[in-house]
């Protein structure tokens with residue numbers, strides 16, 4: 001199966017802090033892959049290094065056959081990125097940020113339709129700074145999809161979304177997956193990971209603990225459910241399954 005993302009021995013230190021150590025993974029086309037771990041485990045740093053936004057201390061990354069630090073322009077034509085926080089221009093309106101993003105790509109998605117899908121329709125004239133946290137979150141996912149990407153990185157996909165909105169985003173991503181989209185996501189919600197991810201990798205203090213399907217990860221622990229297994233992999237030595 002075609003690999004759209006390949007990471008080998010990626011490490012990143014900030015001074016004496018080893019944020020990521022020896023991360024290796026590969027993601028096949030059409031797969032949904034979860035990068036998991038507690039706050040500060042190194043998820044965002046890993047994604048930023050994969051994209052070439054931050055310079056890795058060691059390791060190699062290939063996205064769609066491209067070395068991200070060399071082919072940035074080609075890469076961003078084909079890859080969508082949602083970051084946890086986006087620095088929007090002061091007073092920019094929803095429709096302006098959508099239009100400006102769409103203008104960057106040759107074959108952008110229909111952002112008006114995406115506004116409807118993400119239930120932000122009717123807020124086009126509103127300033128982004130005046131949106132609620134959940135609306136802003138949905139907008140950031142929408143913006144990552146405007147390039148019509150082959151691969152999308154979603155960082156804390158549904159943080160701040162209400163129950164209905166989360167399910168709607170899941171449903172939409174499942175449809176995009178059926179259409180062949182490859183998704184790499186981070187999440188703190190194990191129910192979301194179970195619903196969406198084909199495979200996941202768990203980081204603890206920057207170090208990969210296990211990589212596999214939800215079943216493989218659960219079976220690799222003494223626990224009987226995935227969330228407990230996650231807590232077991234990421235907890236202290238004394239942590240036992242509930």
Ligand SMILES: Nc1ncnc2c1ncn2[C@@H]1O[C@H](COP(=O)(O)OP(=O)(O)OP(=O)(O)O)[C@@H](O)[C@H]1O
Nearest residue numbers: 014017018019037038039040041042043044045046
């Ligand atoms: N610019 C930076 N300078 C110094 N240390 C940093 C910097 N960015 C991140 N770190 C540290 O690197 C480690 C990994 O941070 P990172 O943001 O990648 O974690 P994360 O898994 O994405 O966390 P969260 O779930 O809270 O978003 C943390 O210890 C963090 O304090």
